[in-house]
Amino acid sequence: MAIKSLAIPPSIGRQLNFTTGRMNALCMHMLKPHGLSLPQWVILSCLWREGNQTVGALSKLIGTGIPATSRLIDRMVTRGLVTRQRDNTDGRIGIVSATGKARELNHLANFYETINKALFVGFSVEEREQSFDLLRRMESNAKRALEQ
Amino acid sequence: MAIKSLAIPPSIGRQLNFTTGRMNALCMHMLKPHGLSLPQWVILSCLWREGNQTVGALSKLIGTGIPATSRLIDRMVTRGLVTRQRDNTDGRIGIVSATGKARELNHLANFYETINKALFVGFSVEEREQSFDLLRRMESNAKRALEQ
DNA sequence: CCATTATAGTTTACATGTAAACTAACATGG
DNA sequence: CCATGTTAGTTTACATGTAAACTATAATGG
Numbered sequence: 001m002a003i004k005s006l007a008i009p010p011s012i013g014r015q016l017n018f019t020t021g022r023m024n025a026l027c028m029h030m031l032k033p034h035g036l037s038l039p040q041w042v043i044l045s046c047l048w049r050e051g052n053q054t055v056g057a058l059s060k061l062i063g064t065g066i067p068a069t070s071r072l073i074d075r076m077v078t079r080g081l082v083t084r085q086r087d088n089t090d091g092r093i094g095i096v097s098a099t100g101k102a103r104e105l106n107h108l109a110n111f112y113e114t115i116n117k118a119l120f121v122g123f124s125v126e127e128r129e130q131s132f133d134l135l136r137r138m139e140s141n142a143k144r145a146l147e148q
Numbered sequence: 149m150a151i152k153s154l155a156i157p158p159s160i161g162r163q164l165n166f167t168t169g170r171m172n173a174l175c176m177h178m179l180k181p182h183g184l185s186l187p188q189w190v191i192l193s194c195l196w197r198e199g200n201q202t203v204g205a206l207s208k209l210i211g212t213g214i215p216a217t218s219r220l221i222d223r224m225v226t227r228g229l230v231t232r233q234r235d236n237t238d239g240r241i242g243i244v245s246a247t248g249k250a251r252e253l254n255h256l257a258n259f260y261e262t263i264n265k266a267l268f269v270g271f272s273v274e275e276r277e278q279s280f281d282l283l284r285r286m287e288s289n290a291k292r293a294l295e296q
Numbered sequence: 297c298c299a300t301t302a303t304a305g306t307t308t309a310c311a312t313g314t315a316a317a318c319t320a321a322c323a324t325g326g
Numbered sequence: 327c328c329a330t331g332t333t334a335g336t337t338t339a340c341a342t343g344t345a346a347a348c349t350a351t352a353a354t355g356g
Contacts, residue, residue: 008209009193009197009260010264010280011260011261011263011264012171012263012264012267012268012276012279012280012283013171013172013175013260013263013264013267014190014211014260015279015280015283015284015287016164016167016168016171016283017168017172017211018211018283018287019164019168019283019284019286019287019290020164020165020167020168021211021212021343022286022287022290022291022294023160023161023164023286023287023290024161024165025290025294025344026290026293026294027161028344029294037311037312039311039312042162045157049157054334054335055334055335055336056333056334056335061156063162063165063166063169064169064312064313064314065313065314065315066334066335066336067313067314067315067316067335067336067337067338068312068313068314069335070334070335070336070337071311071312071336071337072311072312074336075311090321090322090333090334091320091321091322091334092320092321092322092333092334092335093321093333093334093335094334094335112157112159112160112161112162113159115159115160115161116158116159116160116161118289118290118293119160119161119286119289119290120160120286120289121289121292121293122285122289123282123285127282128160130278130282131160131163131282131286132158132160132163134271134275134278134279134282135160135163135164135166135167136163136167137270137271138167138170138171138267138268138279139163139166139167139170139171141266141267141268141269141270142167142170142171142173142174142266142267143170144269145174145266145269146170146173146174146177169313173314176314185341185342187341187342202304202305203304203305203306204303204304204305212342212343212344213343213344213345214304214305214306215305215306215307215308215343215344215345215346216342216343216344217305218304218305218306218307219306219307219341219342220341220342222306223341238303238304238351238352239304239350239351239352240303240304240305240350240351240352241303241304241305241351242304242305
């Protein structure tokens with residue numbers, strides 16, 4: 001029943017989860033006053049920048065599967081943030097559009113830059129670039145390992 | 149109804165989520181044959197290394213809230229991987245212990261090193277250290293921003 | 297000693313992720 | 327033209343995350 005204290009192993013996976021978790025918590029905290037979750041902001045930011053998109057294209061952008069995206073769009077429709085319509089020439093395709101209510105929030109279009117600034121406090125320009133570089137390389141390493 | 153192609157913004161938050169997502173997918177894929185999820189492995193790895201722990205201590209280790217940890221322990225009890233018992237001297241505290249069935253999996257205790265190796269393919273020693281350093285600094289920057 | 301407060305967990309409600317089954321619509325080859 | 331296969335989404339089942347309400351136990355102060 002004696003309890004030993006906890007040592008933290010040098011796991012890059014653990015560090016990635018902790019850093020990403022904190023970052024996401026910060027995003028959620030900053031978006032909450034606007035009534036948006038982070039996934040919802042990602043969808044809207046895409047629609048603001050790029051115009052109407054299909055569910056599949058949005059799914060690739062946010063990096064999660066089509067089912068999760070489809071349900072996320074459902075909730076955003078319910079909240080009046082986006083609309084869905086079937087494509088005229090291909091009835092399988094659903095086109096997602098931001099509503100006027102969502103457009104009132106488009107001062108948040110560059111919200112990610114606020115997060116970049118917050119996370120990169122004390123970072124040199126080289127360190128910022130290296131952060132992207134190292135993370136991209138870890139991502140492609142993981143992707144390659146998963147495909148084998 | 150015309151659809152523009154998607155540009156990817158230089159968002160460190162997006163990169164963190166994509167890299168972490170790939171890493172977690174790789175972990176889940178490698179743990180699946182052993183019947184473990186990643187959160188379950190994290191719990192077990194802690195119990196193997198450090199012995200019995202309270203729910204609160206485990207919660208801090210895995211970096212998620214006590215409710216999520218409590219429910220995770222529930223499922224692991226159901227699967228026969230851990231047991232729960234009340235502390236004799238303080239009835240509020242629940243002590244979590246790995247079972248014999250879980251001990252059969254403890255060849256996975258250093259599983260995180262496999263992930264480190266996979267993610268760090270092509271990385272110099274300095275780049276590995278810098279990966280930890282940059283991620284830790286982003287984590288503490290996010291934490292500080294959240295506290296203000 | 298007892299009322300109040302603090303601590304450790306649990307429960308509930310809900311958003312989100314994955315995987316697999318299902319549906320609807322388009323495309324293709326005989 | 328129709329059977330078959332492909333593609334785009336939806337639905338369902340379940341694991342996981344957070345937040346808030348609730349419960350049980352311990353600690354503290356009068």
